[in-house]
Amino acid sequence: MPEPIKVYSFPPLIEPGATVLVLGSMPGVKSLQAQRYYANDRNFLWRILYALSGREPDETYEERVRYAASIGVGMWDMIGSCVRPGSLDMNIRDAEPNDLPGLVAAHPTLRALVFNGTKSHSIYLKHFKGHPTLAGLDLLRMPSTSPVPTPAMRTLEDRLREWTRLRPYLRFPSDR
Template sequence: MNKEIIIPVKIAFPPIVDQNCKILLLGTMPGDRSLRLQQYYGHTGNHFWKLIYSLFKQPVDPDYEARKQFLLDHGIALWDVLESCTCEGSLDSNIKSEKVNDFFAFYRQYPALTEIFFDSKKAAHFYLKYVKESKDKNYHLLPSPSGANATKTFEQKLEQWKELLLYIK
């Protein structure tokens, strides 16, 4: 007898954003550990927070609420391209039945967001598949902060992530 495997739908987090943000950092969908913790980039093997704080030569704050405020204090918004999907495990390559966030409404609400940074090729792929590029936005691709992305060292990733500093007030 064939058993059907049911994979639950994953729902992304609301954005971290305010009216002063100019930069939008986009991931694909939070991984399982992040979803359990209810924190963006909650997996300790992910370099996201270390990269962000290293840009400003600061140690990572252990408090999640403080980390969110740190982003906002530097004009950086954080969200995911997908609102929901099914995904066995945490790898972007396993994503199916994806539903994209409503970027049209989001950009109307936050018009100062002009620099859009994708932190993975898969995030850029889904965005460009479902959301048309806008002439009033500039798009940038960063190397994935995932610890599973072993093609670059932390220092190599940081060098490329320094592009964010060009747009920070």
């Protein structure tokens, strides 16, 4: 059996003025192949972000990225590199965290860190809990937007009920 290869996350996707940083664990196989955040069409993240403003997702990745930036959302992953066969978080080994304090220090407008799933949150707790640079940010642990169903999170609507807690941190055109 071949040795699993080491995988690496993407650079942060964040613009000046961002108010929220959505933190995944590590991009899945489809996202790594496409070199795009949340590239798996079955992942719920893009549909959730758009549903928060009552819109349908734009067609292209570039439009989606612009939309996320326009409402104050940045994206990154808690893990910079790891060994993981496939896309499941449970298969992650040898995880090395990204420099979350460094990114937060460079973006003083951030108000909240949003953990997209349990693994993202557990990596935060292991490496950054109590870090002074992160003090004062609201921490929102959300159910994963992964297409893998859980007993409590099976559909878009299930996840959206929880992810609506993000809305007060976002900037919508009607808010400006």
